[in-house]
Structure formats: structure tokens, C-alpha cells
Amino acid sequence: MKILLSNDDGVHAPGLKILYDELKKLGTVKVVAPLEEKSTTGHSLTLHKPLRLIQMENKDFYGVNGSPADCIYLGLKQVMKFAPDIVVSGINRGANLGQDIYYSGTVSAAREACIMGIPSYSISLDVKFKSNKLESKLHFKTAAKIAVKIIKEYEKRKFPKHTLLNVNVPDLPLAKIKGIVPARQGFRHYSGALVKRVDHRGKDYYWVGGQYAGYAKETDTDCAKVDEGYVTITPLKLDVTDMAFLEEMKRVAG
DSSP states (O other): OEEEEEOOOTOOOOHHHHHHHTTTTTEEEEEESSSSSSOOOOSSSOOOOHOOOOOOOOEEEEEEOHHHHHHHHHHHIIIIOOSSSSEEEEEEEEEOOOOGGGOHHHHHHHHHHTTTOOOEEEEEEOOOOTOOOGGGSSSSSHHHHHHHHHHHHHHHHHOOOOEEEEEEEEEEGGOOOOEEEEOOOOOOOEEEOOEEEEETTSSSSEEEOOOEEEEEEEEEEEEEHOOOOOEEEEEEEEEOOHHHHHHHHHHHOO
């Protein structure tokens, strides 16, 4: 199996290296990832400046001074020079649940591969927002082993066109994972706070963000199942048309 691996936490992220080691058991792995952290950068390609592709000490690793989507583009066009069997993005330090998928650089890397028609997986570890755990204490190995298990299971299945699999793993030892379940996308709540401050020259500046405030209490969603200790697999497609509303619009239009 030929695998292209990326992420949004950067080419030096521990989750990336742990996933690389596990994926090597499946075949040839090339890593193309951002030189710097690109979390919550969403899906973008860099068109306003040149991109640099830098080979790291481990010759299978390349760093790019761009977005996760840029990494996939360069990985496919320049590093691998042929279509891989799959593209994997992760392991993200933090879950990508609910509407987080629209902000996530991790998911955007998998989505870029999906646009190009390559089966792709986004892998994330549900590290709690206020967790002060050391990187070495996070259960990246759990997520890596589960990623390999899922890839093996879906290897022989034909993905629907332009669909990727978004995988979220609880931050638990492997023995404490309750199972792997398909789940639909949920909805997360954030405080939406905007912090205004003044710099040393007396000019205003802002911090955008806010605190996580829980999720919509529906039992069959990715948010709920991960919270219960299950790994979730959510199929995401490029076409996000609201088909029911579209049909209603057509009826009203006559």
C-alpha cells in the first residue's frame, strides 16, 4: 500500500510521527506536512507566495511553508509523483467533531485528497480543551493503532465518490476504548468570546475564540459517542447541499 500522510500540527508533531510508525506496517509512507502549526486554518491553497518543500532528516518527511491542503497538493504532484492508494491526515491534537470540520486543517488535508478522488482519512485524538497533560501522556498510540485497524477494514471497500472518513478517538488507553461506531456529525457549542486589548502604542487588537461549552445532546452523534468512550467514524462528502430544502425551493418556484 502507498500512503501519503499529512497533518495540521506540523511536521515535528509527535502524533504525526507515531502514526507514521504504525502506517509503515501497511506499506510505503511519505509524509508532507506544514513546517509550522496550522491548526484551525481551514481549507485553503497558497496562491499569493511561493511554496518551499524541504526534505527533513528522515528522508520520508517533507515540510512545507503552507497550509495542510498545500501539503497534499505538493505531496501528490511533486513528492510521490503518482497517486497513492490512500491519504491519511493526523493524528490531530484535539478532536474534530461537529462543525469543527469546517475550521480544521487536519480535515482539510483529507478533503483536498478527496477532491482529487483519493480515499482519505482524518484522524483526531479527543484531547480535552483545558488539558494540561504532557504530550508524552496523550494516547496517540491508541489513535494510531485504531487508524490502522480502520484502514485495514475499509481497504477493500469502494468509497463513494468524493467522500472521506473522519475518525475521532477518545484520549484513553486502547483497552478502555468501548468500540468503533459509525456516527453522524453533531454540533458543538462555543462561547464566541471576543477579547479586546490595547497594544503598547495605544492601538486596539483582538483575540478571537471563546471557550468550549459542550455539545447538542443528541445520542447518535460523533460528539456524544466519543464522550461515551467510543471511536467514531463519520463519512463526510464534498456536496453539502441541503437536498430537502432544495426540493422545497423547487416546489415553491413551481
